[in-house]
Amino acid sequence: MDDQTRMLAGMGGLGGLSQADVGDPDSVRKQQSLGQPQQDIGDILQQIMAITDESLDEAQARKHALNCHRMKPALFSVLCEIKEKTVLSIRGVQEEDPPDPQIMRLDNMLLAEGVSGPEKGGGSAAAAAAAAAAGGSPNDGSIEHSDYRAKLTQIRQIYHSELEKYEQACSEFTNHVMNLLREQSRTRPISPKEIERMVAIIHRKFSSIQMQLKQSTCEAVMILRSRFLDARRKRRNFNKQATEVLNEYFYSHLSNPYPSEEAKEELAKKCGITVSQVSNWFGNKRIRYKKNIGKFQEEANLYAVKTAVDAANVSAQASQANSPATPNSG
């Protein structure tokens, strides 16, 4: 709380309280009568200086007395004027918060990752978009994906609750300070403009804390992302039956091994893999077959006889309807 006291102390030096001298018609009348006031002011100043030497109780009583002094409003307005001239002109220039590029970047990233954006629906859409952007193909419905989304949701919840806490603390503190200043503005010159400035300072402080939160959230998302990508990179061979189905299709369509979207979907269903995995497989197969036909000759023959056998079986089964004596080989 050192900061707080320092900030509050720093406030004292600025501004004039306009309503203090406007509101009191006495101050005008008193200022007009010369001679007497000069002595009064000297008197007041002397008493103010003397306060520091007195005990707390005495000082308190004296302060109250000074507050009620008939010359107080006049002195007050003079102080305001002086402060206005000396300090405000210097400070008034470098105002207006420049939008921090750092925090803008963090904001954008959190938005892009679906952390700070709209809840649930939009969030998962953004996550899917992020996943799609990370890899060429969206891997639909995989275990890792839902895992990733669950973790992201967790991060989002933590982020939002922390953010809320900070915002609440900020507004509480701001209110506290504002009340304090308003209270003090009765005894020392504090302009509303200055209270505003004070609030801005507090908000800046809190937003720097928020930036830390955003930064660590970003880091967490990045780590999660990289782990997610690593997990996706982990290769698991397709089962034997799946590769068989794929190879069968490939070698029986060797002249044009480009399955249509529907064919891909069917193959995917048969093999228990995704459509993009089917596409990957055919992409890899085409290029690798083309690169070294010799190496795949054996395989090609194998599947050629396989399909031939299948065809034979089919025709056999067809003929079985006519003559049920035909035996099938295993």
Next chain:
DNA sequence: TGTTATGATTTTGG
């Protein structure tokens, strides 16, 4: 432990 096979990702070209 080195090599190959293979699924996934990235880069490139139309």
Next chain:
DNA sequence: CCAAAATCATAACA
């Protein structure tokens, strides 16, 4: 945007 080609990373194997 799609497919080829290159490349990466790991499973499977010798």
